Amino acid sequence: MVYVTGVGLVNVDRHYDKSTRRLAFEASTAALESSMAEGVDFIVVASSISYLHEPQLDLASYIASSMGLRGVRSITVECGEASGLAAVMTAKALIDSGRASRVLVVGVDKLSEHPSWRVYRNLSLLYDTESDAFYSIGLGGIAGLLMRLYMNVYNVDRLTLAYWPALMHQNAKANPYAMLRFAITPEKVLEAQPVAEPLTLLDTFPLGDGAAALVLEGKASRGALAEIVDVESATGYQSIALSDDPLKIESLEVAYGRLVERTGMGSVDVVELHDSFTITGILILETLRFTERGKAAEAVAQGVFSVGGEGPVVNPSGGLKARGHPIGATGVYQVAEVALQLAGEFPGLKVDGARSGLVVSINAMGSSSYVAYMRAVG
Amino acid sequence: MGEWSPARVWRSRVYRYRLIAGRCRSCGRAHYPPANACPYCGSRDLDEVELPRVGRLVSYSVVYATPFEDRDRSPVVIGLIDLGAARLVAEVVDVKPGDLRVGDRVEAVFRRIAVDGNTGLIVYGIKFRPVRVG
Numbered sequence: 001m002v003y004v005t006g007v008g009l010v011n012v013d014r015h016y017d018k019s020t021r022r023l024a025f026e027a028s029t030a031a032l033e034s035s036m037a038e039g040v041d042f043i044v045v046a047s048s049i050s051y052l053h054e055p056q057l058d059l060a061s062y063i064a065s066s067m068g069l070r071g072v073r074s075i076t077v078e079c080g081e082a083s084g085l086a087a088v089m090t091a092k093a094l095i096d097s098g099r100a101s102r103v104l105v106v107g108v109d110k111l112s113e114h115p116s117w118r119v120y121r122n123l124s125l126l127y128d129t130e131s132d133a134f135y136s137i138g139l140g141g142i143a144g145l146l147m148r149l150y151m152n153v154y155n156v157d158r159l160t161l162a163y164w165p166a167l168m169h170q171n172a173k174a175n176p177y178a179m180l181r182f183a184i185t186p187e188k189v190l191e192a193q194p195v196a197e198p199l200t201l202l203d204t205f206p207l208g209d210g211a212a213a214l215v216l217e218g219k220a221s222r223g224a225l226a227e228i229v230d231v232e233s234a235t236g237y238q239s240i241a242l243s244d245d246p247l248k249i250e251s252l253e254v255a256y257g258r259l260v261e262r263t264g265m266g267s268v269d270v271v272e273l274h275d276s277f278t279i280t281g282i283l284i285l286e287t288l289r290f291t292e293r294g295k296a297a298e299a300v301a302q303g304v305f306s307v308g309g310e311g312p313v314v315n316p317s318g319g320l321k322a323r324g325h326p327i328g329a330t331g332v333y334q335v336a337e338v339a340l341q342l343a344g345e346f347p348g349l350k351v352d353g354a355r356s357g358l359v360v361s362i363n364a365m366g367s368s369s370y371v372a373y374m375r376a377v378g
Numbered sequence: 379m380g381e382w383s384p385a386r387v388w389r390s391r392v393y394r395y396r397l398i399a400g401r402c403r404s405c406g407r408a409h410y411p412p413a414n415a416c417p418y419c420g421s422r423d424l425d426e427v428e429l430p431r432v433g434r435l436v437s438y439s440v441v442y443a444t445p446f447e448d449r450d451r452s453p454v455v456i457g458l459i460d461l462g463a464a465r466l467v468a469e470v471v472d473v474k475p476g477d478l479r480v481g482d483r484v485e486a487v488f489r490r491i492a493v494d495g496n497t498g499l500i501v502y503g504i505k506f507r508p509v510r511v512g
Contacts (some may be wrong), residue, residue, distance in 0.1 A: 144439025
């Protein structure tokens with residue numbers, strides 16, 4: 001049993017005045033204060049693109065030292081965009097095995113540190129450098145061609161797909177930690193500047209900095225927010241070109257199947273999933289079988305995944321699209337947000353009475369996928 | 379790509395220039411680029427096969443959010459190309475993005491991929507262009 005007993009979030013934004021270590025410190029301090037924990041056995045740091053943006057190897061030990069945790073055990077977890085949830089999985093394993101009773105997980109990354117052309121190059125390294133990223137795929141080249149494939153295979157028009165970012169922006173309006181807290185119309189998405197046609201700037205995440213932290217414990221203290229029942233994962237193909245069915249994320253299907261088998265989980269009330277691009281969010285919904293293949297965009301447009309819809313409620317935080325996506329930190333944000341929802345304490349759009357939640361984090365288009373099942377305490 | 383190293387570019391020259399794919403002796407499927415084991419069945423009993431140099435465009439994206447070093451040729455067209463025995467992702471050149479259609483026949487051409495000003499390295503590889511009709 002592993003419980004979330006504290007969370008700390010830094011609002012995703014362009015934090016030019018704050019270093020990677022400072023952001024990690026602020027999130028960690030908030031998490032430790034909210035858990036009232038005295039001391040931690042381990043610190044697990046999730047960070048990915050910081051190795052290129054504010055280069056530092058053995059990051060976890062430097063972060064630990066800089067926040068005064070001398071002598072603590074530390075480890076850095078790097079799994080691209082899925083680093084955050086991979087770090088939670090690592091922390092949970094440390095607690096389950098008895099090696100630790102209290103672990104601080106902190107995810108941190110900065111995307112505003114360099115000009116966007118350099119960020120685009122570095123983000124392309126999330127994809128396989130021996131195949132797809134040998135070419136100049138930039139930001140969203142692979143997502144763009146999957147979006148076109150999806151539109152052709154299922155005969156879905158561009159406007160229907162634009163309801164996803166519109167919903168994410170609507171959800172983010174009330175989230176104090178979201179980077180983009182304004183509404184947009186689906187029509188606006190089509191008018192935005194092209195990034196990787198057919199996807200536009202409003203189909204992608206904003207380039208922001210952030211840090212999120214969790215205190216995880218093996219015992220439910222009085223203030224426990226939620227239980228992490230289990231975390232599962234799987235690796236996938238190195239390129240969408242190897243898949244016979246690139247509109248299904250195979251690694252996610254395997255990881256989710258494992259999670260269902262291990263926990264016996266049924267339907268959930270709230271989901272935070274990895275919508276790095278509109279098409280990523282849509283493909284995840286369909287891979288999880290929340291809708292039939294080819295129908296997720298229409299379901300989003302009809303409000304199925306909005307508050308009051310048939311559910312589950314998806315990305316009440318605003319998702320990667322509007323909360324933001326500080327690469328290695330994102331999975332930690334997601335777990336923190338679901339924990340707050342299950343405790344009835346999320347400071348943005350609330351899912352009233354939520355008892356169970358799912359977190360989905362993937363790298364690229366599914367080089368690896370991580371999923372977590374969470375439950376309310378008591 | 380990030381940093382280009384001369385050794386890395388040299389190591390991959392044969393399969394990149396000649397479009398050599400791995401082929402599994404166990405399940406019979408081909409994959410590009412050649413891996414250490416079959417991505418489908420995991421077998422390490424592999425040989426090689428040269429892929430056809432003409433195929434069809436399954437899908438494509440016109441990428442404007444490119445790194446600085448590619449800005450002079452932005453937008454870059456990235457295609458998913460079916461060569462029969464295997465599929466691959468590669469750049470599509472010599473075409474106005476608006477003239478491209480899914481299902482177009484495309485052929486391999488030998489092109490410059492990148493120039494690294496620091497090491498003086500010029501990286502070459504295969505791109506694809508539409509097959510001209512008539």
